[in-house]
Amino acid sequence: MSERVIPGRTDGLITLGAADALWVDLTAGSAVPTASGAFTRSPAPARTGYVLLGGHVVATVKASGGQWGVPEAEVRRAAAELNAVGVDRQDLVRIGPFRRVPRQEYDEGTPLRWRQRITWELQELGGSEQAARREGGQCHLAGIDWRQILVERTRDGTRRTWWLPRAVVRLLDAAEHTETQWARAARTRRADAAVVEPSSCAGQARDADGRQTTSPERPTVSLRPYTRELEGQLYSVLSRKPGTSRKVAGWACAVCRTAPATVLDHCHEHGYVRAPVCQSCNTQERPDHLYSNDIRVTNRYARLFHTDTGTWLRHWHRCPGCRARTTLPLPHLAAWTAHIACRSLRPTHRAPRGRKPCGVLRVSWTGNQQAPRSCVLTVAIDLCPSGEHRVLARVPYREAVERFRVWLAETAPAVAAAAGPDRLDGLPAQFRPVIADTSGEGLELF
Template sequence: MAQISPKLARTYFAEISAGSAVPLDLDDLLHMVKLRRHNHVLIGDIALHCYKNKSKWTYNERDIRHAAHAFANFQLDAGDVVEVQLPAYLDHGEQDPEHRGRADWRQQIASWMFWQARDKHQEGRPYEEWDDSWKHLGASGLPGELTWDEFVGARSGIRLRENIANTRPLDLITSAGGSLFLPRAYAALLDRWEKVEEGLVAQARICKGCAAQGPRWGGWRTQSPLGYVTLCPPCSGAAFQRYGGHLRGVLYESPRVRGTRADDYLCCLCAETRAAVWDHCHDHGFLRGPLCGSCNTFEGKSLPRYFLEGKEGAALHLLECRGCLERRTLPGRYHVAIVQKRLEATEHHRHRGRRCKRRPSVRHVKLAHGAHRFELECWWHSETWTKDVTVPETAALVRGFADQALAAPQPDVVVPAARTASGTTWPA
C-alpha cells in the first residue's frame, strides 16, 4: 500500500478503531513527539515507523490499518482486573540517571498522583508548614491525604492529555478498599509497551558509524534525508564540516544562502549534530549560522533566559548577526531577560532595618512611558516592590552583556575578526 500523510493516518486509524475497548488518544500520529528518539510512534504496544521523503513525514497505510484493526478487536474484560502497585516517590537526585525517563507506566501514573497530593498539601498553607507527608502513601492507597474522588475531579480537565502509549489509563483505572485496579488485558498491553519502547530506544542509541552507545535522550540523533540517524560527535565531525563563518554578514534572503545547504555542516552551537537549517536574526535579517533542529527550536521557542543560561556559546551565536555585533546588542526579545537577571543580582529590600541577602524573584509587568516596570518579590519575607528601568538603561545593560560576552576568552571557537572570543556569563 501507499505512503500516507499523518493527517490521513489519524483519520483512518480513528475510523477503523472506533469503539475500541481501549480509550485511545491518537494526536501523536500528527505530533510525533518521540520522533527524534527512535523514528516511531507507539500506539499501545504497536510501533508505527515514520518515514521521511522530500522533507515530509509519512506512514505506511498497511501498518496503520493493521494497528487500527488490532485495537478494534482488542478484548477487554472489565471484571478481570489486577492491582496496581504504585512505586515509592523518589526525588530527582535519588533517581538513577540511566533509568530516568524509562518507559514505566506505573511510575507515570504514580507521578500524576504525587503531583496532585503535593498541590493539595501546599494549597492554603504557609511555606513554613510544608512537609514531605504527601510523598508517602496513605490509607486510601494514594499519596498523602489525597482521595480518589479528589484526584479524578482535579485531573478531569486534563485527562485527554495524560496518556501512556497514546492510550488513556485514567479512563480504566478504579479504586476500591485502598487499592487501585486496571483490567488485566490492558495492564499486560502496557507491560508490552514498556519492552517495545525500551527496545527502540536501545537500538536508536547505537552510533551508525562506530557502534558506540550514545546518551539515552537522543543527543547523538541527527536529521538525514530519510529520517533521524545516530552519529556520535567524532563520526559527525568526520561526516560534516564545521562552519567557518564564510556567510557572516550576508542577509538571510540572499541567493548565496539559498544556494548553500545547511545540512552540509555541523551545528555551530552544539557542534555535535548535523545542521538542518540556517538560523538568522529576525531583528536585522542577517545570517547567524547553521543549526540542528534541536538548537534552532531552543533558540526560537524557549524562554530567552533559558537559552542564554542553558546553551554554551548562546550569546556569541546571537552576535553572529552583523547588525547585533555592530550595535553591541541582542535581539529585542532578550532584553527583558537580561534586565531581570541584573535586578535579581543587585536589588534587595530591607527587612527590620537590615538588608535582605536573598535574591528576589523578578517578573516583568509592562512597558509604558519609556520604562519597563518590574515586580520584585522576596518570598521568604513576603515582601513585594516595583522597579522601573528606562529604555536607555535597558539598552546600556544589554550592551554591557554583549561586551562581556565578546571579551570572555574561550578557545577553539571561530569568531568574527571584530571580536576576540566567546562567553555567555552574565555581567556583574
C-alpha cells in the first residue's frame, strides 16, 4: 500500500479520526471484516487509555490540549497482525444463545466480553433500534465488524443459533484476554504510582513541543505453556477449588498453544482432567449433536482425524483412563469408527468436481461401554441426496477398540507407545456413563 498523508499527525501520533481511516485502509483486503469506527465508536474505550484492534492493544495518548491520539506505528502493527489471519467461513463455532444474558448497558468503561455483547445486541435490540445501531457503525468488537460474518441458523424450526468462523472466535478470545491483562497491569501501575514521587512516574513524557502527555506502558502479555501440571487430577475435585478459573486463565491452550485457555477439558467417562483449552478448541473437540447415544460426524469434527491428528490423539490420551486402555471416550470412538474404520463402506455420488461422499454420517450405540459385550455401534447415512437412508455397519464395541489400537499404532506411534494395559494402577474399575448434553450450555464440561 502506498504511503499517504494522515491529517493530524504529530510526532508519530495521529488523531482518533485519522486512526479510523488508517485502520480501514490498511485492512481493506483482510479476510476479517473491520469497522470504520474502531477508535471513535463504542465499545472502543479510547478515553480509558487503550483501544483493542483484534488481539492487539493500542495505547491512546492525551496531550495537554485535551486531544486524544494514538501511535501510528501501533495501528499499522495491529493491521498487519489482522491481515495475517486466515478465515475458513465453513469452519464455524456456535457462540449462542446458551443462556439469557441480563439486560445491561455497555459503554466505554465496560470490558469487552464479546459473547455477552453479541447475545445482548441480538436478543435485546430489535427493529428500528437495531437498524439504527447498524447504520451508525456501532456493531464492531475490537475493530471487527462481526455482523458481516455472523451466521444465524434455525434449530427445530423455532430456536435460533448464532455462529462465527473459528478464526474470528479465537481472535476475539485473544482480545478479551489481552484486555484483562492490560487492565490488571494498569491497576498495578496506579497502585505503584501512589507511593512514587509524581516526577518519577514512568507514564509521563513530553512530546516535541514540550507538552506533557500520558500513555500507559504496554504490559507484557505472556501465557505459560501447559506442562501436565494437572495430570491425574479429578475434575470433580479440581473444579471446586478456589482460584482454579484464575489459574486456568494463565495458561495457553494445550491444543492450539496460541489462544488463552478458558476452560478445563475433561473426560466424562473417567472423570480426569485432560488440560486447559480455549473455547474454540473445546467446541471443536465436542462431537456434533451429542445425545445419550447418538451423534453426527460432520465435516467440522471429522477434521480432527486429518488435521494435527497426533495433537488431538495426545490430548484425548491426557486422560489416564483412556490412555491406559488405549481407547477413546465412547462418543469419540464412535465418531472415529464411522469416519475412519467404515470409510470404505460409505457410498459416493456424482458431483461437479468428481464424486462426493454420500450424505452425513450418523453413529448411535446400544448397550453401554460399562458392559462392552452389550455395546454395539451402528453407523448409518442421513440426508442422502438420492433419498436413501442406509445402515453401513454394526460394530461391536470391543471390535471398535481393537481397530482403533491398530490404527493408533500406525498413525501416531508416539501416542500409542505411551498407552497400554500395564498402567491401570489407581484407575476406576468401571467406566462412568456418558453424560448427555443436548443443551449446548455445558461445552466446558466435555
